[in-house]
Amino acid sequence: MKKAYFALMAMLLMGGCSKDKVTSTTDKKISIQTTIEEPANIGSPSLNEDGSGNFAPGDTFSLLVFAPDASASQCNYQIGQTTLLWNDLQLNSDAQTVTFSACYPIQALNEGKFAFDLKTAEEKDLLWAYKSGITVGTEAPITLTFKHAMHRLVVRFTEDSEIAVDQIQTNCTAKSSCTVDLMTGTLDNSSSDKATFTENGDEAVFLIVPQQPADVSLEVTAGASSKTFSLGDLASQYEELEGGKQLTVNLTIKEGKITIDGFSIEGWGDQGTIDGGEIIM
The missing domain is CATH 2.60.40.2680 (Immunoglobulin-like)
Structure with a gap:
């Protein structure tokens, strides 16, 4: 007793x-x-x-x-x-x-x-x-x-212009909430609203709820230049931005244009690499 x-x-x-x-x-x-x-x-x-x-x-x-x-x-x-x-x-x-x-x-x-x-x-x-x-x-x-449980999105800039680092701003808009079930080990974002998160400088790191790339958009402002694009247009081969993995987007700022040099999923769990040279107008 x-x-x-x-x-x-x-x-x-x-x-x-x-x-x-x-x-x-x-x-x-x-x-x-x-x-x-x-x-x-x-x-x-x-x-x-x-x-x-x-x-x-x-x-x-x-x-x-x-x-x-x-x-x-x-x-x-x-x-x-x-x-x-x-x-x-x-x-x-x-x-x-x-x-x-x-x-x-x-x-x-x-x-x-x-x-x-x-x-x-x-x-x-x-x-x-x-x-x-x-x-x-x-x-x-x-x-x-x-x-x-979250996905890590990293945006890195190579600056080849006179734009100062502190003039680079990155806005990430994505689903921001989820319900976590510890009994099943699953995560549900079906009822999530979207929110916008902002980072400044030559590297922006965002933790986002696992979701489809099409649900995520980036708006990059560098000086007077501003470009918006959907990850779904660039990463259509990936069905999901998975928890525990990292997507890295490499951008170059040159002569007022923002160029995608390529991106990869790495660090937290390697899922491959995609290279490209598309200029976002």
Whole structure:
């Protein structure tokens, strides 16, 4: 009784898991290891030179554990602080396996779902992890590999004119919100409105919700010259701008004209290269 009491108190103090329904499993400790697959645009995790890395002690992510019957237990898991036992989950299932799903930064989950909007999010680089087939009661470390949920769009300029760098402005208009489902590991942007994000200088970096290239447009202003184009016209071979991948658009400003030198999907996940010399009039 004393042991159960202190386990319960520890969960309450650490923002412990909510319990949908009650069943007994085991009092063995759950061991969680985390990695970050690719470079993150968040300041807290500790990253290596190649961009891979891990969270730092004290970082907190939302954790959802669910069984095949969809009974679920969720908590905010703090690295180096939270202690979680299998019987803390208390899922309403006799299943032998469960799925661990997580996201960073922490979110308010409703049946495993949450809304994410780049217009209002303080941390725009949403990370998520999904690992199924975990044996209930295992003492083996459970490795959660966090991946980027958003797509990274980079616009780089080669300046061959007298236009100053601070005179270059890039507006990106795209779908900005989505519903994330940690139970299915999916993202739905079907009801999203579009928003415009602005960056200045010879490199503009935008995090955008995964979507079709045709849904994304760029307006580039360099001095007195301004050009607008749709990514769908340039990247028709790609059905989707995928989460965890990077599209790089290379532009040259010369004699008042903006030239597309080519673009590639790289960095977060290589999807090929396209070269071209089209001048946008």
